[in-house]
Amino acid sequence: MEIIQRSSSIPMSAITPDSTSSAGHETPLIDVAKVGATRANAATGPLIDVRDLSLRFSTGSEILAAVNLEVKQGEFVALLGPSGCGKSTLLRVMAGLIHSTGGEVTIDGLEPASARKNRHPLAFVFQDPTLLPWRTVRDNIRLPLELQGVPYAEQMKAVEASLPLIGLTTADATKRPRSLSGGMRMRVSLARALVTNPHILFMDEPFAALDDVLRQQLNEEVLALSRQKQWTCVFVTHNVAEAAFMADRVLVMRSKPGAIARVIEVPFAHPRTAALRESAEFAQFAGQVNRELREVMSW
Amino acid sequence: MEIIQRSSSIPMSAITPDSTSSAGHETPLIDVAKVGATRANAATGPLIDVRDLSLRFSTGSEILAAVNLEVKQGEFVALLGPSGCGKSTLLRVMAGLIHSTGGEVTIDGLEPASARKNRHPLAFVFQDPTLLPWRTVRDNIRLPLELQGVPYAEQMKAVEASLPLIGLTTADATKRPRSLSGGMRMRVSLARALVTNPHILFMDEPFAALDDVLRQQLNEEVLALSRQKQWTCVFVTHNVAEAAFMADRVLVMRSKPGAIARVIEVPFAHPRTAALRESAEFAQFAGQVNRELREVMSW
Amino acid sequence: PMNPANQAGEGAVKTADGKTLTPVEITLNWFPEAEHGGFYAALVNGYFEEEGLAVTIKPGGPDIPVVQYVAAGQTQFGVDNADKLLLVRAQEADAVAVLAPLQDSPRCIMVQAESGIKTFDELAAKPKFTLAMNPGQPFAMYLQKKLDLSKVTVVPYGGSLVPFLTEKDFGTQAYNFSEPFNARKQNANPVNLMVSDLGFNPYTSLLITSRELIEKNPELVQKVVRASLKGWRKYLDDPHGTNTYINSLNKEMGMDILDFGVETLKPLCEPARLPAGQLGKMDPAEWTKLSQQLVEMGALEASQSAPEKAYTTQFFEAATKPEK
Amino acid sequence: MVTGPATGVSTAASQWGSYFLRTIVPPLVLFVIVLMAWDGAVRFWGIKPYILPGPWRVLSAIVSSQEELTKAFLLTGGSAVVGFSLSVLVGTLVGCLFSQSTIIRSSGYPYAIFLQTVPIIAVAPLIILWFGRGFGGVVAVAFVISLFPMIANATAGMVQIDPDLFDLFKLNDASRWQILFKLRLPNSVPSLCTGARTSSGLAVVGAIVGEFYAGYGSKHFGLGYIIRLTTDQAKTDALFAAVMVSTLLGILIFGVVSLISLTVLARWAPPEVGERA
Amino acid sequence: MVTGPATGVSTAASQWGSYFLRTIVPPLVLFVIVLMAWDGAVRFWGIKPYILPGPWRVLSAIVSSQEELTKAFLLTGGSAVVGFSLSVLVGTLVGCLFSQSTIIRSSGYPYAIFLQTVPIIAVAPLIILWFGRGFGGVVAVAFVISLFPMIANATAGMVQIDPDLFDLFKLNDASRWQILFKLRLPNSVPSLCTGARTSSGLAVVGAIVGEFYAGYGSKHFGLGYIIRLTTDQAKTDALFAAVMVSTLLGILIFGVVSLISLTVLARWAPPEVGERA
């Protein structure tokens, strides 16, 4: 898949596969010196830093309370938790789309909004596909590139490259969202995020509407891509196996009010392949996460 | 959970647990004599009979071609297949919401629309929650009962009973859909179908937006309920384990055009409990379904 | 609810001193102005009440279909012009004129003195002159027939004086007792070209009622005519009380314009040619002439024109017959 | 994602204060600027008062005939409100009827358009013949003029429905009435609000035009009467005073309708997306 | 779920035939019924022509002044179309402006309402002063009268946006212009269509009213002129003939606008839910 290369993006050679399967990711994933100035801060501290975050909607109920979390440069974090606990809301706060009513969120030391604008382009896959109904699939996917002023030919190249990745054909590309199935729409939404080659990628259940086979395929592809491009990902999912397969760290949230209840480091080395899913360790680890989730839910 | 009892509904004593784990469900699941006149035909043939069905949208592409399937009275059938293959469309055709352009669909020998009106009340859980934005959760759930003229007190009782089943609190019941999370909305949509105690229940990925724990809980509850009430269910899912756990039969669809590619009988006895999921046979069976799905997808 | 029967005449009104009065409604064709003064005078001075009538005068407005109202029985009496009466009668509206307080029409074309125009011929010869008048009104059709207006741009009369005030070579339709007064107030210097001088001179502010009422209740009609006539005499002699009343109804209608109005009205109501004591008289010859003019200009078809049915002098004659 | 989260310290008073600052102050400021520009233009180009009187002349005309204008305001306002209410009612009913079938809709729509395109001056005599002069006639004109946007918007709102919702009702064998009352009608509320905003303004124009033709009988003068008369007399300052008061009336009715819409719509529509952080 | 599946044998011809049957025939049938009822009522109650002329009288009046009416139709139609097009353009631009901030919106809206509530008679002299008599003035009146619904609907369409879509644009650092052109403007298309349907009818009324005040100068007569003329002459049948032709003009313009909307909206809006199976 060819994806627009931002000039400041990391050369492939800079990527050091992470071969530690330890619990703590204390060592930085990448060699800072080679990354360039734009990501300098990432080495010294977490890229995304959420401190004592709380949020209360004007309707009165407390949605999030005392949320603390850190995400390092290039890390893949999964958010797991009961439905309605505030995962989507937390993601939005981290992206700077909602302001918290307490605590603070910084990305590379800055407010999310200014970090996004200045140094860390960010993509977001919303829980609903949120496509523009008046645009075709192709035009929906290329929208962010269009907004960023990428030349048309490059936009089209990136879109064309993204279609097979999400399992759509060129014929589908001229359809409008109305005549797509639910899963197809969600995949288009995912492609729209991927083509931008963001520094930070937030995904809110991007694979929920997909069948297991396609889901697993996409899990693998998105993971490989995010490793290759050194994307920093926060990923909401309901699927324990998916979280275990993709993430470096799984955060389990509890609800009322939403907060991080468990932090589970994932002990598998990269690159992870389909074979990992069939392994005994994987089944065991997924079982463990499942149990923790159950415990959190029964609180 | 208390659910409105239709006068013609089957007394609990009529339910004979199905203890055969054989491949063919040749014997009717229930004792016809006790079921009452309304379900008389079900014993002699399939309740839902789809023959040589084909469908072409006015935009030209062929969505379904030569679909054949039968669903017996009280049977739980799962539809599995790649995204965009036509599962949702097939469900709509079976419910009489779209007319096919070839072949025929009968329910109890009648057109779906008249079967629904006369003898076999039908509920449908759409792939999107499709709640009325101006109604509270409670008023959304009781809508079908209201439309059917059930007295208000009974409506409320049924709604109150359904809330814990779908994991919502009484406080949630007064919210409007806008301030619910995606998963909560889908659960409300499910509850709205369940309160009607239908003869036939079509569900289009009702659990896709839920975390695994809640999903498994709801799998168990809905399955138990459908067995207890002798509902005939057709269930679209992307989750192989879910299909294996709930269904009596799994139909695997292929796409372009959509058709039934595989019919897999599920060999597990009822009642099925959480323990089944952990068993080796289950893992093996799910693996088998997964492989068949993969094969179909690679066609 | 079409055409409700003539109900306004039924139910009676009791006064404070116990007299029973018959309610009567008169609908005007315009907002209350000097041209309606006589009817108000009859009201203010109690002449209607003397006849046992409780009269309500309802103001009109632009395009108010007075003749239609009268014919349909929505009002017992109306005030409108002779040309309009003939035209609506052609649409099978059986309304009849019973009194003509204004012998001469106040209709004029008002131009700026600065334009140098003093006659209609000068107007027609003036290059780039604009004339605002409603093209369908019989006087306008008459002008267009009588004069060669090919050099003049005729535009619709929009009811506003402003274009007249802003443009020098601009004429507008007017009544000679209202618009010129307002124009002068805005420091303009208007000249009136009277349409009657060209030969088109329909009765104005006729008192009109329906044939049905005349046949059913001639006494009532007689009473209204008698009181109105008395009112008009009073108004021309001593308008002050009446004008005060009209002004009290409507602050916008100032005393100055009303007083100016009466002065202008006097020669219209009692032109030199009219014998003394004949205020309100209708001349059959005038009706025939008007009818012919309307037919000639194409506003009326010859077959529809029956001017003799449009009026009756019986009530005027009875009212002016010396007491026995 | 929908209601923004409350900001740090947000008491009811400060919320009201910010509402005030955002929605009351800017129009007032702009109003002052417009007045000043108007005054400046009149002075600079030496515009004659009978063409366009300066704002101070208009203001003093308003003050001097304050009592009369107040009465006229109330009278015209009353007719406009009654005519508007009838429009909302009848427009919604017609929308309900039109939603029942495309055949009814395509047959009936031309007559609805007729209502809109027929020049009121041409039918005013008829309307007045049918509804009588005075209040009835004025209301009738206001009603006729403001009816169409209600019909158009009510019909659109009752017909543009998420097909899934429609299917849901069909699957529950909802009757025509149930579909109407529990689906179409509530679904049309946002459209009805948009229509009402347009209609409310038209109803004021309608009442004023109605007064040109129907009047109220002696002693009762609406704004239409004042406008007509001052036009005839070229009293442009008094005319503009009456026009200002008419506009005030229009804005008032519009404002009330908007406020009601906003309250009602809090349940229905997606919120306006303005300047979120 | 959105476009219904094609029925068995559906050639283009049969589709057109069914379109014809469903959308052309019923209005025509109703029209004949209305004519008959009208005629019956006039005969039965013996309604006099000065109250309501029978349809045959009106028809014969139309036929007898056919040529004049055709010319007037074209002239008035031209002014209405130009005024309407300006409304659409300016209304959309104002909508764009109003969508930029609630402050602009709440400051500007009162002036938009002013446009709607100001009685045209009061500003006609000003309009004529600015735009001249004749075509310019008529178009200006048509424009002023039909502008408000465009502003109201354009603004609504540009402001009621799914917040997620808005967030998407913000996350990509979309500029104000990009948000305007790629989100607000396309999002407002369905509303613009609704507004255009209302405005198109108003523009016809506006052109007719404009002709009352501005005219075209001698020799060129629009429908407004004919209506004015026949009103003054109390020729009710000719008046109704002119009113009928005006309505025809309104319906024609409305029809064309609706057809364009439908074509455009095929991309945008959920389809009308009428009588699916």
Ligand SMILES: Nc1ncnc2c1ncn2[C@@H]1O[C@H](COP(=O)(O)OP(=O)(O)OP(=O)(O)O)[C@@H](O)[C@H]1O
């Ligand atoms: N606009 C709002 N106003 C009030 N409450 C809201 C609003 N939006 C969301 N909520 C509440 O916030 C809580 C968290 O919502 P959120 O969408 O973040 O949940 P979630 O964890 O993403 O759930 P799911 O897995 O079902 O998507 C829910 O209880 C919801 O009811």
Ligand SMILES: Nc1ncnc2c1ncn2[C@@H]1O[C@H](COP(=O)(O)OP(=O)(O)OP(=O)(O)O)[C@@H](O)[C@H]1O
């Ligand atoms: N209105 C329509 N017009 C044209 N094509 C349509 C329309 N609706 C659906 N389709 C096409 O029909 C096919 C099947 O759609 P459907 O929604 O039934 O798929 P699905 O199996 O439910 O997929 P998913 O699992 O993603 O929900 C898709 O290829 C889609 O593009």
Ligand SMILES: [Mg+2]
């Ligand atoms: Mg969520």
Ligand SMILES: [Mg+2]
């Ligand atoms: Mg689907």
